[in-house]
Amino acid sequence: MHRIELVCPAGSLPALKTAVDHGADCVYLGFKDATNARNFSGLNFDPAQVREGIAYAHARGRKVLLALNTYPQASNWPSWTAAIDRAAEYGVDAVILADPGLMAYAAQNHPQLRLHLSVQGSATSYEAINFYRERFGIQRAVLPRVLSMAQVEQVIANTPVEIEVFGFGGLCVMVEGRCALSAYATGESPNCNGACSPGKHVRWEDTPRGMETRLNGILIDRFADGERAGYPTLCKGRFDVNDETYYALEEPTSLNTLELLPELARIGIRAIKIEGRQRSPAYVAQVTRVWRAALDRLQAAPDAFQVTPAWMAELNKVSEGQSHTLGAYYRPWK
Amino acid sequence: MKLALGPLLYYWPRQSVLDFYADIADSPIDSVYLGETVCSRRHELRLEDWLEVGKVLAAAGKEVVMSSQGLVESESDLKTLRRIVRQCADGEPGFRVEANDMGAVRLLGEAGVRDWVAGPTLNIFNPTTLQMMIDAGATRWAVAPEISGAALAEVRAALAAPIETEVFAYGRLPLAHSARCFTARHFNLQKDTCEFRCLAINDGITLRTREGEPFLTLNGVQTQSARVHNLLGDLAGVQGKAELLRISPQGSHTRAIVELFRAVLAGARTPTAALDDCRPLMVEAPCNGFWHGRAGVEQYVAA
Structure with a gap:
């Protein structure tokens, strides 16, 4: 061995x-x-x-x-x-x-x-x-x-x-080096810019609906009171698919x-x-x-x-x- | 400029696929990419069936290209890849191959094939890497959708000799591949026992933000944009930067979309008018940000 x-x-x-x-x-x-x-x-x-x-x-x-x-x-x-x-x-x-x-x-x-x-x-x-x-x-x-x-x-x-x-x-839930999700949402990608879901595009907003995290304006997740709000890495957000809200790609x-x-x-x-x-x-x-x-x-x-x-x-x-x-x-x- | 029909990224019933390509055979398209590039579990058409479809299209005067799988995981994936390379090397039937990972590039080299397409998932971002692929036998560069028009022009300008270049001009953008199947996950199934639930979901499943905004598309192990990347309105700026436009098959209206592109290239329709004509044919709102060096999701109109 x-x-x-x-x-x-x-x-x-x-x-x-x-x-x-x-x-x-x-x-x-x-x-x-x-x-x-x-x-x-x-x-x-x-x-x-x-x-x-x-x-x-x-x-x-x-x-x-x-x-x-x-x-x-x-x-x-x-x-x-x-x-x-x-x-x-x-x-x-x-x-x-x-x-x-x-x-x-x-x-x-x-x-x-x-x-x-x-x-x-x-x-x-x-x-x-x-x-x-x-x-x-x-x-x-x-x-x-x-x-x-x-x-x-x-x-x-x-x-x-x-x-x-x-x-x-x-x-990474996606094959590394083959993921353009961040580029699609923000224009910056791991491949070319060395960053996924980069911080300068992130917004945290305390709203009546709960804490909302956005990436270049796109809502990645919303957290109820008492839920720990995580960084909006875009493949680890909660989304709606056929009217069901869940971690559609991967959990944090x-x-x-x-x-x-x-x-x-x-x-x-x-x-x-x-x-x-x-x-x-x-x-x-x-x-x-x-x-x-x-x-x-x-x-x-x-x-x-x-x-x-x-x-x-x-x-x-x-x-x-x-x-x-x-x-x-x-x-x-x- | 020529028009190419990209590989079918969705899983349609066998008869739908055969009907679709029968219709394409007499459409104004020049090249057709065939084969399963997304998930090796899909089997409505086996490789032999794809080759038969290719023979019909070739007889109708189309250039046929066999696309290799983007994510190669198993020995059985490699077996399919070797078979795709062999049909080309042996001339039986001898269709050109689109290499979508470096394993394909290696096998094409080993087989002595000197006329293949460098596919969009090879991660070719600079002239040095592209030149290396050309030296290895690539004769066409299908550019990754995330590369802007300006960036690809810089790459081309730095080459010793030009290479035929193809840009992704229409369709939901293939953005990522995973070992996980997100369609199976949506139905609370595992990939191994997925019941082939992606079958007949003709344009994938739309994923929305919690504000209801369409964001992505689940297509098995592939994640696509929800919006439709559409360069119809940008064709004036594409001229001189590419020789082929790739149109990605859509559940319906693909032929009408091909004809709109043809009309603009023939000067029979203005880009702006064609984009307006195209809107009712699209499954979602348009975007073109990648071409302009911006976030892909944007629909950018130069001031």
Whole structure:
């Protein structure tokens, strides 16, 4: 059995140090611009912070991965290639890319730079993953959150590329990299702008009907007194379909695959990714601590692995909507 | 400019599908995309049936393109994909293929196919990526609907040699794919036992905000816009930026809509008048924001 790497989110330098201190094998981060899929104000790293973060992680034997996983366009192409150049100069351990053009640039100009295929690349089959391997020599692919366990196993059996899957955190119900819902509602998309349902389009309105959340004027949800009003991520709102009001696409919930760890290890997963660069260092600490403990337990005694109620309680505290799901790993979810 | 009929995104009864394409065979359309691109559980027409429909359309003088599935999940999805590539490579019947994921691009390369369509879900946003697809054998670029007219013009201007370009000109916008079936979810069913409830819901199920505003459309594992993306009124600005216009099949009036586009291209109708004629034929209000670099839901009229 391979040792499974724990890949944790760092939206800031304090979060990076917290992740490293609590047992992350790798941290992933982004620059302060649209070159990554968590382009939120107050988040991400300037050059000095990247250097300090890398030094901190490397001094403790951990890796730093840089997400450059949005799609550059003709007009802004030089900003993305400059970001690749900086990543190589700073000595990150890998870049996480989605755009084939950018991969070609990295492979040509920085052949020593390790390439990971981002979840935003939407590669859901081994044929797609092997395309990126043959063309650019990618060494790892992050799978979209759409495949069942058997399908993930089939992918692993048919590619030499290391496979990383999401273990915990905010859940995209749509195939990542193939979702234009935010672009449709706001003009800004994860693919091109690095943000879904961006904050500048959000309005919270206390009305006689209840607290209303809007995205670019579109009503995403309405909350009764005593209901906790959530952020209006547009696929997690309540809508009317044939006169029935419900979470038509997905509830506000988090993915949590802790109980699947032995199975994920058996089929040969190489890394588990924790979502949440937009979350606080406190979230990073809590989630990293639990997953580190679980992975260590699994490594020590694979056959005796059991999820403890304490772990689940800790994770539920920081889950969106205080609930969790196995997502596509659980057939009825589909 | 040529007119292309996009793949049928909904699940219609077999006879309705056959009648629909029989009607299309003598319509003023140049290219027809065929095949199931949304959900592999749909089976009113199998791949062999689609190829038979293609033969009838080809005999009627239409260019036929077989579209590959957007979201490939299982080994059985890959089997269908390989069969689509093989019918092209073997010349039996040899229809061109629209690649809708990089797995399809890889298989087309492996089979030595050098004349395929780069589909709208390939995420081609810049000249470097598009050039790579051209080098791999793409001879037409079907642009993702979210890319604006100005952005696609920039991509084209940066290419070493031009590529035939197709824009999404009419229909509810395909916005997202999921492993989850939202139609089954609406009926409190699971995808594995969905009872094929999307059958005969001819234009999908409209999802409204709690204020009653039509927002999205549930079409099985696909989510579409509720509004109808319609570039009829913008055709003057599309000229020079694309060589083909894609019209997405609608439950009714598709042929009349095709004829309106043809009338504008022939100079027999003004874009504004054609858009007005089109309104009663649409399932929902129009939008065109994506083409103008704005939120897709907007209906933008230049000042």
